[in-house]
Amino acid sequence: xxTRYLRTLAVVAQTGSFSKxxxxxxxxxSAVSQRIKWLEDHFGRELFNRTSTRLLxxxxxxxxxxxAHEILALExxxxxxxxxxxxxxPLRVSCTPAFGMIHLPQALNRFMLRNYEITDIQLxxxxxxxxxxxxxxxxxxxxxxxxxxxxxxxxxxxxxxPDDKVVFVSAHTLNLPKGRCELSQLREHTLYVxxxxxxxxxxxxxxxRQRHLSLRDFRKTVITDGLVVTIEAVRAGAGIAFxxxxxxxxxxxxxxxxxxxxxxxxxQRNRTLVVNWDRRDDxxxxxxxxxIFNTLNLPSPVEDDSAAG
Numbered sequence: 469x470x471t472r473y474l475r476t477l478a479v480v481a482q483t484g485s486f487s488k489x490x491x492x493x494x495x496x497x498s499a500v501s502q503r504i505k506w507l508e509d510h511f512g513r514e515l516f517n518r519t520s521t522r523l524l525x526x527x528x529x530x531x532x533x534x535x536a537h538e539i540l541a542l543e544x545x546x547x548x549x550x551x552x553x554x555x556x557x558p559l560r561v562s563c564t565p566a567f568g569m570i571h572l573p574q575a576l577n578r579f580m581l582r583n584y585e586i587t588d589i590q591l592x593x594x595x596x597x598x599x600x601x602x603x604x605x606x607x608x609x610x611x612x613x614x615x616x617x618x619x620x621x622x623x624x625x626x627x628x629x630p631d632d633k634v635v636f637v638s639a640h641t642l643n644l645p646k647g648r649c650e651l652s653q654l655r656e657h658t659l660y661v662x663x664x665x666x667x668x669x670x671x672x673x674x675x676x677r678q679r680h681l682s683l684r685d686f687r688k689t690v691i692t693d694g695l696v697v698t699i700e701a702v703r704a705g706a707g708i709a710f711x712x713x714x715x716x717x718x719x720x721x722x723x724x725x726x727x728x729x730x731x732x733x734x735x736q737r738n739r740t741l742v743v744n745w746d747r748r749d750d751x752x753x754x755x756x757x758x759x760i761f762n763t764l765n766l767p768s769p770v771e772d773d774s775a776a777g
Contacts (some may be wrong), residue, residue, distance in 0.1 A: 469542050473535040476503040477515065481533050486562040507532070508725045519669035540597045558588035559752045562599045562611035564667065565695050566632070566712040567739070571763050586752055595665035603744055607639035609753050610743040612760065616671040621740065627757065627769050629739035633713045634668050636728040637720070641707040651679070658707030659686040667737050672710045675733045 479489045480500065489498040508515050515529035525533060563572055572591065581585075594602060596619065599611040603624060611618070614632055636654055638644045644653060661683060662669045676682055683689045690707065692698050699716060702709050703724060719725040729735060742758060747753045758768035 576716040
């Protein structure tokens with residue numbers, strides 16, 4: 469049986485009309501009618517009730533449609549896998565938004581200049597826990613994970629990266645002292661913080677918990693899912709944020725923002741490059757690992773075949 473007949477069945481079930489199905493599939497209405505009749509003759513059952521203005525599935529039609537969806541899904545999967553054989557495995561990379569804004573553009577540029585044959589690359593932003601899930605399920609090949617707590621990486625290949633410094637920042641208009649600052653002074657202001665699960669927020673909450681405090685102890689708390697929104701709000705003097713220093717390094721150097729450190733606060737979060745064992749020897753994966761390390765001005769921990777070319 470040709471699967472185009474089953475696709476026609478699926479579209480008719482969706483539109484409830486032979487004419488609308490013909491328009492959607494770019495065939496004649498007669499061809500649609502003939503395909504449905506062929507299926508009904510083949511199965512010996514009426515698949516649609518034609519007594520109303522809209523074509524409705526019969527009980528037999530519902531069964532046929534359910535199985536048709538399964539067959540069509542298998543065909544789509546087969547086509548995708550066959551196409552992947554021709555163009556090679558896709559390269560799927562995950563990182564946090566902070567790393568993505570600071571370092572990923574340079575790493576990606578290095579990679580694309582070396583690897584002209586790579587045509588399918590996906591860049592995804594994930595919080596640490598979600599990145600781990602995607603790695604375990606094989607949906608991504610490698611991830612840069614920023615974390616403040618110890619994580620179980622035993623099932624993956626790992627490459628430690630330099631720590632990331634996370635600090636409080638504010639606009640000079642708030643008149644907070646540069647450098648060492650009392651937590652009580654910071655708590656008088658609105659805090660812009662990332663969503664739950666982000667490592668900068670987890671680091672801040674861990675620090676506050678040691679002092680028997682929480683995010684609720686700030687004047688106000690604004691939760692955002694965008695670093696750009698957070699930075700712009702802080703620049704405007706709307707509040708403070710606890711974010712990667714590298715994100716606002718230029719603003720700090722120009723005096724637009726001030727950074728603040730709290731005594732006995734942990735301002736460092738770990739960074740680890742985590743790679744799926746099944747793809748660790750893939751040339752494209754090794755090349756991307758090298759590009760990340762080179763972007764950080766570090767020697768690559770893997771042999772990069774593409775660099776030789």
